[in-house]
Amino acid sequence: MTLISFAGPGKRDSELEQAVAAGVLINAESINELTRLAAIAQKLGRTARVALRINPAFELKGAGMRMGGGSRPFGLDEEIVPDLLDGWGRFGSHLAFEGLHIFAGSQNLNGESIAAAQRASYQLALRLAEHAPTPIKTLNLGGGFGIPYFAHESPLELAPIATALTEIAQDAAQRMPQAALHLELGRYLVGEAGIYVTRIVDKKVSRGHTYLVTDGGLNHHLAASGNFGQVIRRNYPVAIVHAGEIKNTDKKVGYGDTAQSQRNGNTTNTETASVVGPLCTPLDLLADKVDLPITEPGDLFVIFQSGAYGASASPQGFLSHPTVSEVLF
Ligand SMILES: Cc1ncc(COP(=O)(O)O)c(C=O)c1O
Known part of the structure; x- marks a missing residue:
């Protein structure tokens, strides 16, 4: 299933307004952004579809660019998310919580480490789902699929990723039955073209x-x-x-x-x-x-x-x- 979502730090009010009006899923990167989004949705008389982008405690090993783990400008640190979800009512009735977005890193040529990050992301999502105001409808497990640029590099091995995703999908069908699972690929789709x-x-x-x-x-x-x-x-x-x-x-x-x-x-x-x-x-x-x-x-x-x-x-x-x-x- 295709999903249009809007992620990234530094979203302008005008961009959030357009995203709310278009009904796309907004991956919120901070508490301040959630507060602004709630006010915008209220002003427009609309409901904003929201997923929380999580900055996980773990890192994606072997990634060319790490975008999760440690201190990051991306997403909400996983430690603060349970309290945030427990108190979701503070944002009023114009934010519809839909799920989680966990993007740990980019340009990774190690299939085993992508698979490990996907498994860890899924476990984290299960823990956070216990605090969610509504069942998870969208779980974005990120991407990070790399392409070989240099002579010493080899193409990404997909087999370990396929194994991990099969396990996750089977488990999610039981424990997160309403969730659509998503991957977010960039250069892997178009870089070599x-x-x-x-x-x-x-x-x-x-x-x-x-x-x-x-x-x-x-x-x-x-x-x-x-x-x-x-x-x-x-x-x-x-x-x-x-x-x-x-x-x-x-x-x-x-x-x-x-x-x-x-x-x-x-x-x-x-x-x-x-x-x-x-x-x-x-x-x-x-x-x-x-x-x-x-x-x-x-x-x-x-x-x-x-x-x-x-x-x-x-x-x-x-x-x-x-x-x-x-x-x-
Ligand atoms: C949130 C997010 N999704 C997807 C991508 C695409 O990454 P890539 O082209 O390495 O697959 C990026 C790149 O930084 C990103 O920040």
């Missing part, structure tokens, strides 16, 4: 090192520059397309820091270069010391795994360069 393409506009050598300068950089693709949650900067998988002629479409070309690339099967026609964007900052680095086919201005530089956190997660206004075009095939 998109590429970023930029043109080489200049080639230069500085003290022995070759730079290929592109017309788009971190302003279009912050994640590929390593400035979006990477602790150690690594190269995304990349390829070169010669103007009008495909030089090499092998996805492994340029994959990682030391990948070998070929041009028309000839491994000698390669060079090691750094690919940099047009911004006046050393952060604007799309590929560092990568082996590529001999490349000239006019050729295209391609970055794979770019279907998520590309345009929408990049500072497109930086230095007023043209924004990136998004094309659907």
Whole structure:
């Protein structure tokens, strides 16, 4: 079953008003937000559908970005939620409690740890459900399904997740019979479906090192520059397309820091270069010391795994360069 929900810290009053009017489920992130939401729903004469986003005490092990456990700006700490639910009446009659949202982290390639987080989330939900004013109708167990970006990474193993979800669904059918279970996937659905393409506009050598300068950089693709949650900067998988002629479409070309690339099967026609964007900052680095086919201005530089956190997660206004075009095939 599909669910439209509205999560995230810092929701504006105007956004909450629209969400209430549209009847979507609002995942509340704080007590203050619940209080504002109650007032908004009362003003509109509507009932707001609410789930509580919980910041669990446990962490999602192996996640690229942890969004639960410890102190977080996301959600309500699980320790305060029993009292909050016991006193739900204080929010008046315009908030309809529907369930819980537990999103522990993002970009995880370890199926066992996602499964462990799902089991822990379900157990937490069972405990909190004892305090809920009404039976749980929605239980969002989060997501965190990662995709491989770098040479040392492997695709996510789904089998342990399937086992955990089967167990949870069977148990929930008995102990939480009114609850619809939801997962919340982002990059796993679209990340591998998109590429970023930029043109080489200049080639230069500085003290022995070759730079290929592109017309788009971190302003279009912050994640590929390593400035979006990477602790150690690594190269995304990349390829070169010669103007009008495909030089090499092998996805492994340029994959990682030391990948070998070929041009028309000839491994000698390669060079090691750094690919940099047009911004006046050393952060604007799309590929560092990568082996590529001999490349000239006019050729295209391609970055794979770019279907998520590309345009929408990049500072497109930086230095007023043209924004990136998004094309659907
Ligand atoms: C609440 C929530 N749901 C879903 C996502 C999507 O995450 P991903 O694209 O890693 O699956 C995020 C990302 O941070 C998130 O914060």
